[in-house]
Amino acid sequence: MGKALVVYGTKSGCTKGIAEAIADGLRLAGATADVVAVEDKPDPSAYDAVIVGSGIRAGSWHGAAKRWVTEQAELLKARPTAFFTACLTMHTNPEKAEEVRAYTVPLIAETGVRPVDEGLFPGMNLPKTFSLPERLVMKAMKSPEGDFRDLAAAVEWGTEIAPKLGLTA
Numbered sequence: 001m002g003k004a005l006v007v008y009g010t011k012s013g014c015t016k017g018i019a020e021a022i023a024d025g026l027r028l029a030g031a032t033a034d035v036v037a038v039e040d041k042p043d044p045s046a047y048d049a050v051i052v053g054s055g056i057r058a059g060s061w062h063g064a065a066k067r068w069v070t071e072q073a074e075l076l077k078a079r080p081t082a083f084f085t086a087c088l089t090m091h092t093n094p095e096k097a098e099e100v101r102a103y104t105v106p107l108i109a110e111t112g113v114r115p116v117d118e119g120l121f122p123g124m125n126l127p128k129t130f131s132l133p134e135r136l137v138m139k140a141m142k143s144p145e146g147d148f149r150d151l152a153a154a155v156e157w158g159t160e161i162a163p164k165l166g167l168t169a
């Protein structure tokens with residue numbers, strides 16, 4: 001069975017929880033999975049497949065997540081790679097999934113890394129997990145407060161993508 005690297009970029013901790021749930025799903029499918037923060041600059045070379053995701057700020061992945069994908073692009077192109085995104089639009093307007101999918105289009109174009117799949121997940125708006133400027137943006141946007149993550153859906157997605165990533169038969 002294959003070995004997966006799950007990498008996440010987060011500011012509030014939201015996306016870390018989703019990454020851990022995805023790894024649980026991969027393990028349920030029979031793969032092994034390590035979960036690593038993007039700031040720890042994981043090396044994909046020892047892994048059969050990679051899943052990398054980020055929370056969203058103003059329609060874009062966190063800079064650190066984009067930088068890691070850019071730096072590791074050659075290794076990511078050489079093995080099956082999936083993306084995932086956590087954001088509030090997937091809670092407030094799930095019908096706008098195509099808009100959310102577009103958040104990673106520039107990164108895909110710039111790096112040439114083509115994800116075999118892209119998981120889109122609702123995130124959270126817990127003011128105490130945000131900086132003051134971030135809180136003010138969320139307030140101005142009248143964003144609903146709460147933890148809207150569906151961790152069961154993230155586990156399920158992890159199990160579903162394992163064969164697509166060549167991790168299981």
Ligand SMILES: Cc1cc2nc3c(=O)[nH]c(=O)nc-3n(C[C@H](O)[C@H](O)[C@H](O)COP(=O)(O)O)c2cc1C
Pocket residue numbers: 009010011012013014015016054055056057058059060086087088089090122123124125130133134135137138
């Ligand atoms: C300043 C700010 C800007 C945001 N911009 C967007 C956005 O453009 N689209 C969206 O769907 N969610 C947006 N969000 C919501 C976050 O993506 C959501 O809170 C997510 O759970 C953050 O996860 P993270 O802290 O792990 O990155 C924004 C949140 C903040 C604080």
